[in-house]
Amino acid sequence: MTSPHASASYAACRRGGAPPERARQELALPPGRAARLERWLLSKSGGPQSQRPRFARHEAHVGAVMALGGFPVLRRP
Secondary structure (H helix, E strand, C coil), X not given: CCCHHHHHHHHHHHXXXXXXXXXXXXXXXXXXXXXHHHHHHHHHHCCHHHHCCHHHHCHHXXXXXXXXXXXXXXXXX
């Protein structure tokens, strides 16, 4: 069984941009538990595509940003 706290924490990490392995490490989850949480998340959210940022699936938005010079790049000082 998946606890609501673990499910919410895992979902928050993944929706925040963490890949599955990083979310597992940040939450100190055993691999099997993380795999179950990943399956749970994908079943609730519509599959792997749902984990991509919305703009990544919106060609018009990306095209408009690229026409204005592209996405900013952060450089280390």
